[in-house]
Amino acid sequence: MSRIVGIxxxxxxSEIACIVDGAPRLIPNTLGKLITPSVVHISDNGDILVGENAAEYLFTRPDCTFMEVKRLTGSGEVLRAHGKEYSPEEVQSMLLKYLVGCAETRLGEKIDRAVITVPAYFTDIQRRATAKAGELAGLHVERILNEPTAAALDYGMANLKxxxxxxxxxxxxxxxxxxxxxxFEGxxxxxxxxxxxxxxxxDFDEIIMARLADTTGDERAxxxxxxxxxxxxxxxxxxxxxGISLPFLLTAKDGKPVSVERTVTRAEFEEWVREKVESTREPMMTALSDSGLSPGDLNVILLVGGSTxxxxVQKVVQESLSAFPKSPVDPDLTxxxxxxxxxxxxxxxxxxxELVLTDVCPYTLGTSVVHEGLYDDRLVFDAIIPRNTTIPTEKSKIYHPHTDYQTQARIEVYQGDSADPQNNERLGDVMLTGIPPAKRGREPIEVVFAYDINGILQVKASVVSTGKQVSAEINTTGVKPKPVLDLSKWEKANGARRYRPAIRKAEKRIAGGADETGELDILVKQIKEALLLEKEEQAGGLRDQLLELLEAMP
Ligand SMILES: Nc1ncnc2c1ncn2[C@@H]1O[C@H](COP(=O)(O)OP(=O)(O)OP(=O)(O)O)[C@@H](O)[C@H]1O
Ligand SMILES: [Mg+2]
Structure with a gap:
């Protein structure tokens, strides 16, 4: 079997590495560097340049030079150069091809197998798109590996005891x-x-840019x-x-040249990016509490990535975890x-x-079901694989058709933790047909979610009585990630005050055990979410329903 590289x-x-004499070794690119800028340039005659050679063209030919394409992974957006269209995956594949080419030259052998890393928080769609980029580059993608898990492997191998x-x-x-x-010992x-x-x-670059000048419409500027x-x-x-000095950056509408000359202090910069940096506290605290640990239980904090x-940024990590983060790993290469x-x-x-690894599915995956309440039926999200379940995993649940003599059922697939399916990310659906007609609630349907070691989801549905089954790899593009909602912060949302009396009243009833059907709880959650998402109209409608329900309750 041929060698496998890690990318x-x-x-x-971007970086590429392989095992030499039992240890990981970075492979230099054609310029002799271990780090390659993720930039691709397509020249007028169709030649493809990658890395530093491509980066030079960002200023002169921004129309056919691509950077930060990973952001568009799986988005379905198109990139254009010389009147031709490219998918983000195609551009990513050019980067991969270049890196693999560098490795082939260095090692003097053909390479067609790779492990490619992705952010742990990449969605199913983004993972598939990354694997697709690998395929387009002629690679067998042997594993999609989470980036922080890769860093842990590097640290773990150096600290086996x-x-x-x-x-x-x-x-x-x-x-x-x-x-x-x-x-634990490897x-x-x-x-x-x-x-x-x-x-x-x-994002930090963009915040600084916005403070300096408006370059709308002028790509070079x-x-x-x-x-x-x-x-x-x-x-x-x-x-x-x-000190920033950009003479004659662009020409203003009135024809006058615009230059930027100014000094930025660290304090100013920190003020500008404060909100973004502060927003990283929530993931730290949630990941910790999801693992059942408190900051005091941590022995090592690995800082990875150039922005650390x-x-x-270091200060926020230090404050949140009450520990000084050290970097026993190389933040760029680990x-x-x-x-x-x-x-x-x-x-x-x-x-x-020597080394054994288990990873998790970072998202809650589930489907939508009709919840029958006293007041009304409503669509709610029902979790099948709870977030941070160890992978690979396969979980199943039994559901029943909601109406009499229903012969088909659409199993919607969502990712997220919201009670309202609409606030979760919809990944796709599976259509189950051929259900024997029966009174509602009689004919059980089994839904199985299988999440593999690469973080890719497969959904199966079957009619229990006949064994008829459909299955699908969830495949949709163009899904935009939904913001992470912290429901406990609902009172900080715009206009939240107007909702407080109704929510408090409902929460009192819930605490008193009056919410047998769970309907109050769902409504309260959905109102909080609508407020946090600034969907005032929706929140208003839900509040009316909540008040009516409270009124109708004994
Ligand atoms: N000394 C530094 N101070 C601040 N920012 C830095 C420093 N060095 C690098 N960066 C920033 O780090 C970022 C690149 O980091 P890195 O190479 O780890 O990211 P990446 O692996 O390409 O991105 P991702 O992991 O998000 O896909 C860039 O935004 C760069 O400007
Ligand atoms: Mg990275």
Whole structure:
């Protein structure tokens, strides 16, 4: 069998590694560097440039040069160059091809097998799209591995004798992952993951850019501004202030040239990005509580990703966990090293008795069901695989058709923790037909969710009495991730005060055991969610229903 390489396909930078003499080794690119910018340029004659050579064209040819494409993974968006359309997966595959080409040259052998890492919080769709990019690059993707888990493998392999509780905080160019795991003499047991697929250094750059100039419609000016903003951000990690100078950045509408000359201090920068950085507390605390640990139980905090070099990011981690995060791993290379270790375990160049890994599904997966209440029937989300279940996993539930003589049922598949299916991410559906007509509630249907080790979901549904089955790999594109809602913060939402009396009243009744059907609880949750999502009209309607229900209750 041929060798397997490990690839960290990052938003800003990518790396490739493999096992040499039993240890992970980064492979340099054609310029001799271990880190390759995730930039692709398609030239006028169709040649493809990748990495630093491509990055040069960001300023002169932004129309056919792509960066931060990982953000679009699985979004269904199209990228355009020279009048041709490219999917994000195609562009990602060009990056992969380049990295694999570098490895082939270095190692002098053909490579067609890879482990590719993804953020732990990547959805099913994003994982499939990543695997697709690998396929387009001519690779057998042997495993999709979670990035923080890869970092844990790297740390675990270097510390085989240790027994520790570890928190990985990975803030890169585009994504945040927090993973809590237990390391026990080479057994890596992931307990919980939480994150944000749309938070990273890119956002900090954009915040700085917005403070400096409006470059709407001028791609070249935008790229110059982006570069200056990123330089400024990076400089402020080690300096107190930084001078930005962009002479003749663009021409204003009145024909006058616009230049940017200004000094940004670290304090200013920290103020600008405070909200984003603060927002990383919630994933840390949720991942910890989901793993049943408190900050005091943590022995090691691994900082991964370039953005963890920012002092105020380190400060928030330190404050939240009451411990000083150290970086016993290389924040830029550890994910690729971990991917190589996983590759080594698969190809057999690392003894699998030495390192054992379990991972989790970071999302709650489930379907929607009709909940019959006293007042009304409503659609609610019903969990099948609770978040942070160890994978692979297969779970099933029995449901019944909701109406008399119903012969088909659509099993909707959702990801999220909201009681209202609409507030969760809809992944797709499976249609079960051929249900023998019967009175409602008579004909049981079994729904099975199988979540594999790559984080990919398969849904099966069958009629219990006849054994008729349908199954589908959930496959939809264009799903936008939904924000993570913390229901306990509902009172901070706009207009929440007007809802407080009704909610308090309902919560009192629930606490007093009056909510036998669970309907009050569902309504209260849905109102809080609607408020947090600023869906005032929906919240109003739900409140009316809640009040009516309270009125009707004995
Ligand atoms: N010294 C520094 N101070 C602040 N930010 C930095 C520093 N060095 C790198 N960065 C930022 O780190 C980000 C890149 O980090 P990294 O290469 O770990 O991300 P990535 O792996 O490409 O992204 P992701 O993991 O989100 O897909 C960029 O936004 C870059 O500007
Ligand atoms: Mg990364």
């Amino acid at each position: 960290d396909l990052g938003t800003s930078t 240790e027994c520790k509780n570890v928190l990985v905080y990975d803030l890169g160019g585009g994504t945040l992952d927090v993973t809590v795991l237990e390391l 057994v890596i047991d992931v307990k919980a993951s939480r994150g944000n697929n749309h938070l990273g250094g890119k 935008l790229m110059r501004l982006k570069k200056a903003a990123e330089d400024c951000k990076i400089a402020l990690s080690s300096r107190e202030e930084y 070099r920012i002092p105020c 994910v690729a090293r971990g991917a190589a270790i996983q590759a080594g375990l698969l190809e057999g160049s690392i003894a699998s008795a």
